[in-house]
Amino acid sequence: MSIEAMPPEDAVRGDVPVLEVEELSVTFARRGEQPTRAVDGVSFSVAAGETVGLVGESGCGKSVTSLAVMGLLPRRGVQVGGSVRLGGTELIGAPDRTLRRLRGSEMAMVFQDPLSSLNPTVSIGTQVTEVLVEHRDMGKKEAVAEAAALLDRVGIPDPTRRLKEYPHQLSGGMRQRALIAMALACSPRLLIADEPTTALDVTIQAQILELLRELVVDSGTALVMITHDLGVVAGLCDRVHVMYAGKIIETADRHDLFARPRQPYTGGLLASVPRLDAGRGVPLTPIRGSARDAIPWAEGCAFAPRCDNAQDDCLTEVAGSTVPLEYDGPGRELRCRHPLTYPAAPAGATASGAGR
């Protein structure tokens, strides 16, 4: 998918953010091992009808962030700090009952692998209806009817038959649709999609994305799209947060990000995506090494070991302070001491960049 396919400029925007995440941090401290900080001071917010992307390589902490928001992280051996507010209610430290009430009704989630995310021994029907029974206290009959409607809505043919079937009898795409149907069963205000398409064939990917977009658009649901696939971002997201080693290192509107990535990492990501509009023979320029090569933020820019722009002051002990996330022009934030630079663009362009 490429920049050409872009959604209409003006999507519906609520002014009260549905989800506000502030200084969220997640630390895994398992017995015997030194604690590792998977998410580190992440802040962002999502408004109704808005689609926000969390982008980064696997292991950068984006999934953990989503699980933290949903309160699905295991209790033991995990410390969650900061604040997560859903429509104003604080979720961090909220009692289990509250969370369970909100999950599935107010906020829902779609996971990466549709097969393993469905219970193999329970019929699709039950797995859909149980949500309805739980949150919309429907009777069995009613729930089944509604479930059929839902499956139909997410584009599963012959729903009533499917309800009786088991996950292994469905195709990958259908499974994911079923999962989406469950997620939307109570038309939640927030939907988190964690790599919803990675496990699917390309053709199916497109369908699923399309489905998600429609749903967001006409239900005004706030959607957090977690992915490593910039194609998905380009197709779907309004704002994008790029994460690396547990921190957000660049935030921008889709256009700006794709037009003028500032973090060398972002740049690297974009450069490693094949573009149709690039002339033939222009080589892809992948990022050196892998996410494993990161260093702790305390010692400097985690990306430094892989970064071409890296200078000595990228290291804390040289610069004297960790690299901060700073204002970087309207609607943009950046965590970098030596960002990518571009020839000064005409003032108009800048002004038109992000709305005032």
Added chain:
Amino acid sequence: MLRFIVRRLLQLVPILLGLSVLLFAWLRALPGGPAQAALGERATPEAIARYNELFGLDQPIWVQYLRFLGRAVQLDFGTSARTGRAVTTEFLERMPGTVELTVFAMVFAVGVGIPLGYLAARKHGSWLDSTAVVGSLLGVAIPVFFLAYLLRLLFAVELGWLPGSGRQEVRIDATHITNFYVLDGLLTREWDAAWDAFLHLVLPGIALGTIPLAIIVRITRASVLDVVNEDYVRTANAKGLAADTVRRRHVVRNALLPVSTTIGLQTGLLLSGAVLTETVFAFGGVGSAIYDAIFARDFAILQGFILMLAVVYVLVNLLVDISYGLLDPRVRVR
């Protein structure tokens, strides 16, 4: 489903045939061969000759096998050298006891094992968990007959809480219809007899059930720990289902799949474990009969009993496969 069962039943045929061949060969391989085995070392040549002719042992081996098979199919395994009664009669007389015992042991193992294993997993890392683990390890390490002796010494002799041997207090003159004493007691409304027969199952049952108990605890715990980390459980939680709905419908149900297979295997093994337990508790079942047969060199009994036990074992496992099919839709279709 029906086709599934039928197919599994058909798969039994070769196994049972193989079994018969094996045990046929076994008796042939015995020192002195079947005649000697049946008549004893002192048997005169004439006697042996008579026996050989009687049972067609002078015929080619495959004819002999077919005869053997023919008789085996009609459940005719000859007569016991010790009691001079038909092997099958002895078996039918004693099997009910062993069945009662096995059932008790299994109910005990499952009834205690699954909850315990589940709790251990829920409270992963707690003292309960560690004790469960240690206990389950000890459970398989203790020689059954020693445990049996300890149990009897403590609860039958020292404390005198439970009967320490036999199937029923002999002073109770109970009527027996089915030879399932508990059942008989209930059928004939001799409540005290039924209760007494039940009490006689407790100690041997526990001794017999310990190994399966240990194993079931271990398996349950492990598989619950696995399942809890499964994506679909996360999904269920993400759907905001009530905690116990998640456990009931999504955790336990899947966690029990591997457990069910173990249960089957163990039930089969209990049949042989009974040899030790029944012997220690002088419990009149198939196991103690085999023990006696070993020392009386009662090969007819050994052959017949082992064959029939093996058949029971195979059938039990079949039942398990079927129940597995019921539990897990994926198996059913295949």
Added chain:
Amino acid sequence: MQRRPQRVLAASAATLTALTLAACASSDRDSGGGEGGEAAQSGGTMVFGATSDPVMLDPAFASDGETFRVIRQVYEGLLTNEPGGTDPVPALAEDYEVSEDGLEYTFNLRQGVKFHDGTDFNGEAVCFNFERWYNFEGLAQSPSASTYYQDVFGGFANTPETPNVYAGCEASDENTAVIRLNRVTSKFPAALSLPAFSIASPTALQEYDADNLSGSDDALTYPEYALEHPTGTGPFRFESWDRGNGEVRIVRNEDYWGEPALLDEIIFRSIADGNTRRQELQAGSIDGYDFVAPADYQSLQGEGFQVLVRDPFNILYLGINGGNVPDSGANPALQDPRVRQAIAHAIDRQTIVNSLLPEGAEAAIEFMPPTVEGYAEDVTTYGYDPDRSRQLLQEAGAEGTTLRFFYPTEVSRPYLPDPAAMFQVISQNLTDAGFTIEPTALPWSPDYLNAVQAGGADIHLLGWTGDYNDAYNFIGTFFAAKADGLAKAEFGAFNAPEIFQALARADAEPDPAARTVLYQEANRLIMDYLPGVPISHSPPALVVAENVSGLEPSPLTAEVFSTVSISE
């Protein structure tokens, strides 16, 4: 206690009841006074722990202790043993006369005795039984079936080749049976006190087809009579036999001719394992059991149980395959008397008696207990002296001789409570004396008995509990010549005419006094020849709960339970 038969019986007809009362009295004392008063109370059920099921319940085919135990309660013979003693006393016969030549016995039968099936006991019934035994055919003739008949009387009607003691029986009237013999034997009439010669109801024998044995020599299948309908005149009637659980029930015979039994019911429950028997007694689910392990005598007494110790009336010996059974692979070295003596000197009998056998056991110097007529004090003895053994071996040039030592497993005999222990101690003794031991363990029956009696072992452990007070019952059984003029294969079929003749002469001697002398002579000869090493006489014991009284331990292990009572 040497008396002429006539006088014995004249007297004891009267003394019998007296004796029984005495028995009660004495056992009241056993029961520690407490229940003394209630001792004679009637009623109740006793559960007695046996070591195994009876084989079957037809006396004529019985040969093992557990079968006898039940049969003794259900059946009676013409004679029985004095309670607590070993001498024959009248039972169904009130007394008898013997003709001068000792070949004709006239039994005066007790009157008004009925079998359990209601038919009358009389002369016909007696003769019917004798004729039945004599006319056994087919499998009934197999040594494992009519064992005792063949031991005492020899051959059958249709086996003229085998010499036979029984000449005929005639019921001259209702209460008289005259039995004629072909030759005198010390076994007769004493042997008639054996359960094997109990008198059974002719009607029942015929009705339930008693002689119809099937199966094979060693896997006999018994007819309905032997399994379901044993019918005698005893103080108890057979009630039921649950083979699955090994329980034999007998109930009081209400119209018994003598003192009716005190107990309503006795259940003989077979529990093979000695520990289980003990623990079941301790747990109270049985009221007593036989063959108490020596180790338990004290502890059980300490717990208030009555351990009833029998006088030792048995012999444990180490059999030596000193002869030459063709292709038995017998060890030639053992034909040398010095080697056999070396074995004898190597064994530390005293320690064995002290450490392995119950209190009251004594080391043996010959093959029968001192209480038996014909016991000789002055036989050659072979004391514990390893050095002597080594020396003898050296002289014989047989140092390090390898001995195939057989011992039985999973069994406890009155004379041999713990075979494994006995084996280990003796083989250690022999090793110390310079022998090499090659152990073989076999299950008691049939493997061990078969192997040993076929002469398969070099040395082996075996013993014997006397059936009645008669020397021949011991040394005759062991060392009398078989049809082929040689000794048993068990002892290597050695050929020692002087011994054989001595035994034959003693057996044929009608005058008891003379007989005794002859047996003493035989014992001396035997111990000079040393066909095996006598080791010990050991007192086996029964144990019963505190509330049981009236059980009189018998040296023959021939306890009668009719005098037993149990108090709540």
Added chain:
Amino acid sequence: MGDVRRQRIDELAARAGRVPEGEGGVSLVRSAFRRLRRNPVAILGAVIVVVFLVVAAFAPWLAPRDPLAQTLLSEVRPGAIPGPQEGFPLGADQLGRDLLSRLVYGSRQSLLIGVVSTVLGAVVGMAVGVLAGAFGGWVDTVVMRFVDILLSIPSLLMAISISVLLGQNQYALMIAIAVTQVPVFARLLRGSMLAQRGSDYVLAARALGVRHGRIVFGHVLPNSLSPVIVQATLSLATAIIEAAALSFLGLGDPDIARPEWGAMLATAQAFLSVRPALAVWPALCIIVVALGFTLLGESLREALDPKFRR
């Protein structure tokens, strides 16, 4: 200057303990070992096993006396067995022999039986498994049917039948136990070989035209071994216990003078009321050793099985 920087950062990367991990079996085994060493349970199991192996190996030097000498026999009385005393730390057994020495020597017999029978079972079982796994097709079907038949006889019954067949001697005992192990190993190895056969690297090797034999013995077999190792360790425990059971049933070593835990335990039952110690000690030995092997086996499994690497 540029090089200096790289170097510097590499150092940092190293210090942060995030060294790139190499792929492949070698490092898998190495990492397995690392996990083992970190696992206290494994340590415990290993210690137990090693200790007993040492005891068995050096029994003649460790045992205070001759395990056969009935030194205290003259002091034994029915119902009174000499307890611990000078030179007899654990007392004597029912025949006046030093209990400790018998336990020490017993370890030899018991472990020998366990090891021999397990190795035997494992080797034969693997042979069968390879046969099935390597050739597949009808060979597989036939072999596995046979294995199923063996599996359909409960192991103890199988052991009983075999030792009845072979007569009573310790080799019969070992063989009997070994046979019960064969089907387990066969199934196991076949299973993991089939799993391997489907795996990419085998397909790759095929594609490269590597000869069948070389694939099986060069790649598949080695990679299928880890579950076998685990099973073997666990089997040792069961073998020892089963041996005890058989000698309890009187099918053990006919030379009852020779010390062996199972036999000692069996005989001691008769003296439970007189001196329980006679039963308790051998029982403890059996339990502890079995426990040792089980612990070791279980933690080996966890270490080798990727599923457990959370």
